[in-house]
Amino acid sequence: MARYQQGDFTAATALIHRLSPQLHRFFVVQFASRGDADDLLQETWLRIHEARHTYRAGEPVLPWFYAIARHIRVDHYRKASRTLAREERLEEKHEAAATSPARSDGPPDLEGILASLPESQREVIEMLKVAGMSLEEVARATSSSIGSVKQKAHRAYEKLRERLRGMERSEGRTGELP
């Protein structure tokens, strides 16, 4: 990151290739379609580039990236919901494709597992369990306290427990997910 701030193109490219899959997944898990996630990823890198001087060496880097990605996502949904509200006035039966739950066919994937969770819990679980961030880092990325992150994770686990039990029952097996 320090080399990126100093204008090193190789470092910038390495950072983009290293972090993009993680950020892209963050958007997909939040019910963005792959197309939307692509747009959000581009927008995120644009903002990261504009704000790169705000990163201070020695501070955890992932919360900095995720805080910006989260801001882009919130902004996107705010704009999308406004546009959708306008369009619904014109056309009552608008199809909200961008926010429809993920695929139901095939094996259960991460998006499928997290689909039952509210947005705030989903992002906390994604950061904690998929991105591998610590409670402190998630609290920084979401501008909340560690207590609040723990509470969201606890509630998310309660819901996941019910959902996974249901999935096990419907599939007639108790083994691991593929």
Next chain:
Amino acid sequence: MRDEEIDKILKQAGQVAHNVDPALLDRVAKSVGSSLDPVRPLPPRWVLASGLALVCAAVALAGAARAGFFGIQAQSPLDRALIFPTLGILMWLAATAAVGEAIPGSRRRAAPSTLLAAASLALLAVFAVLFQDYRTERFVSQGIVCLAAGLLHAIPAALASWLLLRRGFAVNPVAAGLVLGTLAGLAGVGMLELHCRNLETLHVMLWHTAVLPVCAATGALVGWAVTRRSAP
């Protein structure tokens, strides 16, 4: 099903490779590379926070110097010993919170609304303990003059604070506006405590303290307007 089992399932699901179109990554790298100049990182947090607190204290002092230090002259040593350190501590807390809002991924010790509530309550408590004059002479007319003076002095404090933090990147403009408003409001309250000779309990508790929430609400409103402006 135990937590460890859920952990395991999530871990397995998370390990499935998530690929991004390489062409997209190349496009991003190209667009980043086209304007890849070296940048100067922001100064350390404590430097920015000290700058903000000093700017607000300077605005309060300058305002009182112009209008007269009648308030501090009318106060007892105990009043001064409690009011100004409290204001100083609150300014430092608001300044560090404002710096945190301008740097993505910062640790947030308290939500901006909590900070505003705590600062207002702390000032109310200090004023209630120190001032025991319950008369309400020319309550509204004098009060409005003080409120207006506090708000007028908060404006340059807010502008100077914004200038200091202009290189920051607020991921939540409403929260950033609220914190900056709280900080500017403290500058306004500071000026009133230095200048206003009216030490009636209700006057100080209502009209002086009111500068704080009014400034914070204005700051949040400006932040909200910024958010709206960026929308299509």
